[in-house]
Amino acid sequence: MSLRPFPRLFMLLHLTAALVAAVPVSSSSAGGVNSTSQPIDATFARRLPQALIIGAKKSGTRALLAFICMHPDVQAPGPEVHFFDRNYHRGLDWYRKRMPASLPSQLTMEKTPGYFISESAPSRVHSMNPDTRLVLVVRDPVTRILSDYAQASANAAGGSSRRRNRRNRRRKNRRKHRRRQAGRRGSSIKPIESLAFRSRPGNGSQPELLEVSANWTAVRIGEYARHLANWLAVFPRQQILVLSGERLVADPGAVMEELQRFLGLELIITGRHFYFDRRKGFHCLKKAGRRGKPRCLAGNKGRRHPNLAPELIRRLRQFYAPKNREFYAMTGVNFGWPEL
Template identity: 45%
Template sequence: MAYRVLSSRLAPPSNKLSRRFVFVFTLSLSFTYLCYSALFCSRAVMPRLPGLEEHGCVRAESAGAKKLLQKAPFCAAQQSTRTPTPPSPARNQTHTAKRQPAAQPAEKTARNGTSAQRYGNKKLPNALIVGVKKGGTRAVLEFIRIHPDVRAVGTEPHFFDRNYDRGLDWYRSLMPRTLDSQITMEKTPSYFVTREAPRRIASMCRDTKLIVVVRNPVTRAISDYTQTLSKKPDIPTFEELAFKNRSQGLVDTSWNAIRIGMYILHLENWLQYFRLSQIHFVSGERLITDPAGELGRVQDFLGLKRIITDKHFYFNRTKGFPCLKKPESSSLPRCLGKSKGRTHVQIDQEVIEQLRDFYRPFNIKFYEMVGHDFRWD
């Protein structure tokens, strides 16, 4: 069509030379147009301009421009094979975070402990502080749990004495999340005097490590009574509860405060299910005078590196008990609660001597059994 129009206007039909010129000129224009179109849409030749898409063709903003682009074969092919542009990370970051949490360093995950995927799993305990009441079990738990490889339940679960019918899954649900390299621990002092506890713990795992914090049984009984008196001021006197007949020296072994201190009887029950090497005895007296030394032996027993040392403790003269020095995350030192280090009720010295005589044979057998003299006499 272009050839006919141009030929009719530029040259008469009789002039063959002019017709050839017009034909060649028209052919050149057509060829130039095709080359320009090819070069404009070619990524290899055209530089990347702000108005170009990644596929190399001009971005079509208006409907008319889109129709023109669709007529070009190269760009039409690019349009049909184009893959959808991935969503912007800024628009979808919330959904992405829900689908796949970002990885965290192991040290940070161990400190926070809030996600199963990041911070380990809930496992049954590897070690238990099983006794004894008013011996220093809370102190041992609070001191040992500052070790980075120990995670412990703060409250007493009382699973093996009061809540056993709830099942192991319930018990596991109470545990903190731990990594494979960490020890899971809990403490319930009443386990040591519960008849069924050793068998139940052994049925869970015979390799469980057991910690028993023991203390002079006379001092322990007075401390036990002092605690009970603070809650029930109307109870009988210590002497009335401790003796069936004081003049004859008959001690009432049915009173729980007296019965707990007969350590050898309870230990014999535990040794039916556990080896003696699986039980570590902490001295309640040395825990006060040398907390770092006692905690060092606890760390050895648990197979932990000795990280808790003298630098972690100071002696609180007001409470008469060691406290943890100020941790990095707090502005104050960490001492045990008001119930720890409470001033004991004053007991007649003759009553104390009678109880010492009562406990002496039990203490001697206990020393022989565990291979250690605690020097309570």
């Protein structure tokens, strides 16, 4: 019996799967959050996510998703969907259509860091599926502020790498749009000092003081205990995996093993799949096979952080110290972030 037809059959099956994934799901007429739709196929279909990376912004969520998506049993949409914080009114059918087609044995996972600080997201996620597994990545909140500001500054200036713009037309068009928007509001954002702090008038012998501006979003995101409490009011603690962003950078293999166990996946991605890229300054996934490419973060990662006076850094650390200790107690993990 000739074995020659089988490669052709495999190619046809692979092509069919790709085409099915591109077919939009037929939506029902209801259109509400609780509406349903028929799957693409009884086996290969778009499914609502069983797991979410909910945050925190600028803590390593993008790297975590990129690494876990190398697992053959994980599927995830491309950009952040923002369903539970911005697009909930569009309904579950809309959300389902943003998911990639998957097999019943695969796990669909979505990442939107904005979910963590949304007061509405926890109950909305629970309404979709009370068994949803939640993943939270956190880092030193002071360092997180600096990283957040660095990204905001780059966006206001219209992005960074012109070489990437030439290679990717879509990214170029997006950056052009950001430049136009930045031109309308000014080509740069305010200094970080004026955003992170506000003056408190003195009285008589007391000089003017600077206090942390708790209303600035970049500051609020780092109040992890406050936001986690909203999720723990709806989900049990064992359903939320809290990971260290610092550990993800230093030992990604160990973090990926912990994540795979939490998600109930076969342990495939381990430390032996990573290497440290000295030029980039962070770990990358090794390439698969001779023609594969290593999986690294984009070149805009590792942006230079703004220089903030040591005294202002100290004030931020003092502001977060009691909040961090509360977070350690809630999670049972001492992340050891500096307090001075």
